[in-house]
Amino acid sequence: DELARLQAEAEAEAQRLKETRRGIKAVAGSTLGLETERAELAHQVRAVTQRIGHCKERLERQKEQHAAKEEDARAALSLAERQWGELSEERERHERQQDDSELALRELRDKHLYARMEHEAV
Template sequence: AEVESEAGRLKEVQRKTNEASESRLAHDTEQSELTHQVRAVKKRMNHVRERMERQKEQHAVKDQDARAALSLAERQWNELSNERERHAKQQDDSEMALRELRDKHLYARMEHEAVAARLQQLQQQLALQVRAYHQTLFSAMASASESTQALVDPVV
């Protein structure tokens, strides 16, 4: 009976050893799987970090390009604004010069019309004076002619 008892204990120890081996194998398998998952997660994290670094670099390049484009656009805007102001001033100056020329032209025309009216008035006065002179001359000539005629033709 002692042998049977020892055989039973041996079987129990073998069973526990088998269970422990199976448990150890399951644990090792789980450990291996977890190690594999950890490696996979680390690999994905590295890929994500690398992608983030690339995107960060690309963003920096794009940001630099955008800043350069903005700076260029601001310079062009300032140049165009200055040019527009210069053209506006030139236009204002041209409009002022044109107004001055029109005013001078109007004044010269008014002056010319005044001179022409005065000349016409003087011409009319002269024409009246010439007519009066001619009438006086014709009257004097008629009187002289009558006097001469009377001297030439004695009255009978």
């Protein structure tokens, strides 16, 4: 009787041991799966971080290029405005000269007409 009880107890302990081992294997498999997933996620995070870094570098280069182009454009605009001012002054000077020349021509024509009228009157 004692022997049967001890044997039943031993079998129960053996069964619990089997279940515990199965549980350990399941946890180990689950842990391995989680480790694999964690490693994959870490790899993805590194890849995304690297892409973000590349994007930031490209953006910085584009900002520098834009700043250089803007500086060149401002210099070209300044030069064009200065040249426009010089040409406007030159045009005004030519207009004044033309007005003076037209006035002098009218005066000469008037003098010529007056002289011819005096000559014909004589």
